[in-house]
Amino acid sequence: PYPGEPFDDKTYTGDAYPCFGWAACVADVDVDLDTGEVTVKSAVSADDIGRVIHPVLAEGQVEGGTLQAVGYATIEEIKLTDGRYQNDRLATYLIPTALDAPRITSILIEKPYSGSPHGAKGVGELPMDVAAPAVLDAIHDATGVWIHELPATPERVLAALAGIQAPPLPGTSASAPAKP
Numbered sequence: 357p358y359p360g361e362p363f364d365d366k367t368y369t370g371d372a373y374p375c376f377g378w379a380a381c382v383a384d385v386d387v388d389l390d391t392g393e394v395t396v397k398s399a400v401s402a403d404d405i406g407r408v409i410h411p412v413l414a415e416g417q418v419e420g421g422t423l424q425a426v427g428y429a430t431i432e433e434i435k436l437t438d439g440r441y442q443n444d445r446l447a448t449y450l451i452p453t454a455l456d457a458p459r460i461t462s463i464l465i466e467k468p469y470s471g472s473p474h475g476a477k478g479v480g481e482l483p484m485d486v487a488a489p490a491v492l493d494a495i496h497d498a499t500g501v502w503i504h505e506l507p508a509t510p511e512r513v514l515a516a517l518a519g520i521q522a523p524p525l526p527g528t529s530a531s532a533p534a535k536p
Contacts, residue, residue, distance in 0.1 A: 374471055375406070375469045375471060375472055375477050375478075376477070377403065377404050377405050377406065377477040377478055377479065377482050378403075378404040378465075378482075379401065379402065379403040379404065379482040379483065379485060379486045380401070380402050380486055381399055381400065381401040381402070381422065381483070381486035381487045381489075381490040382399070382400050382490055382493075382494070383396055383398070383399045383426075383458075383487070383490040383491045383493070383494040384396070384397045384398045384399070384458075384494060385397060385491060385494040385495055385498055386498070387495055387498045387499050387513065389499075389517065391510050391514075392509070392510030392511065392512070392513035392514035392517070393510050393513075394430050394491070394495060394508050394510075394513060396426050396429075396430065396458040396491055396494075397458055397459065398458045398459040398460070398461070399422050399426065399458050399459075399460050399461070399487055399490065399491075400460075400461040400463065401418050401421075401422050401460065401461070401462055401463065401483050401486065401487060402463035402465060403418055403462070403463070403464060403465060403479060403482045403483060404465040404466075404467050404477065404482075405464060405465070405466075405476070405477050405478065405479040405482065406466065406467060406468050406469045406472065406475050406476045406477030407466055407468040407469075407474050407475035407476050408464050408466050409474055409476055411464065414462075414464055414479050415462040415464065417479045417480065417483070418460075418462040418464070418479065418482070418483045419460045419462060419483075420483075421480070421481070421482070421483030421484045421487070422460050422462075422483045422487045423452055423456075423457050423458075423460065424451075424452075424483075424484060425483060425484050425485075425486075425487030425488040425491075426452060426456075426457075426458060426487055426488070426491060427450075427451050427452040427456075427507075428484075428488045428506055428507060429487070429488040429491035429492060429506060429507055429508055430452075430491065430507050430508055430509075431450045431451070431452065431456075431507055431509075432449070432450060432451060432506075432507055433450075433506075433507050433509070434449075488506060491508070492506075492508060495508055495513065499513070499516075499517060501513075501516035501517055501519070502516070503516055
């Protein structure tokens with residue numbers, strides 16, 4: 357960040373985004389090799405949000421954003437037919453509920469930014485940026501296959517598994533431990 361170099365609209369030079377936050381996430385998943393179902397057991401999200409002004413609200417923001425990204429990674433999918441939404445209502449568009457929520461651990465990293473009020477940075481988008489890739493990485497760690505399209509539905513997981521291994525044995529499952 358270069359707070360002393362303002363952005364110039366005419367030349368498109370300078371610092372358009374003077375302040376950045378950083379984040380990382382790891383997830384622990386179970387993958388049922390018979391059904392392809394992915395269960396996210398836990399997630400740890402570390403977020404550099406500058407000075408933490410309200411710790412409880414900041415942790416809630418990280419937990420909510422992480423859960424939303426878990427939904428994007430596992431169940432949320434917009435379905436279109438001939439350009440029309442097929443799941444345009446809460447009754448037909450699945451989102452995670454409290455029962456689907458994994459154990460989420462928030463690590464708030466305080467690196468105050470000198471160019472903002474009270475040294476704060478943003479916390480709104482950070483958890484969303486890192487949790488879905490963490491889930492897909494955990495699926496890969498558990499199964500050896502990459503899922504290249506969100507969400508990682510059971511059908512997509514089974515299709516990926518079929519491409520690299522024999523059909524799973526009945527009653528087997530795979531699990532990937534969270535990375536330290």
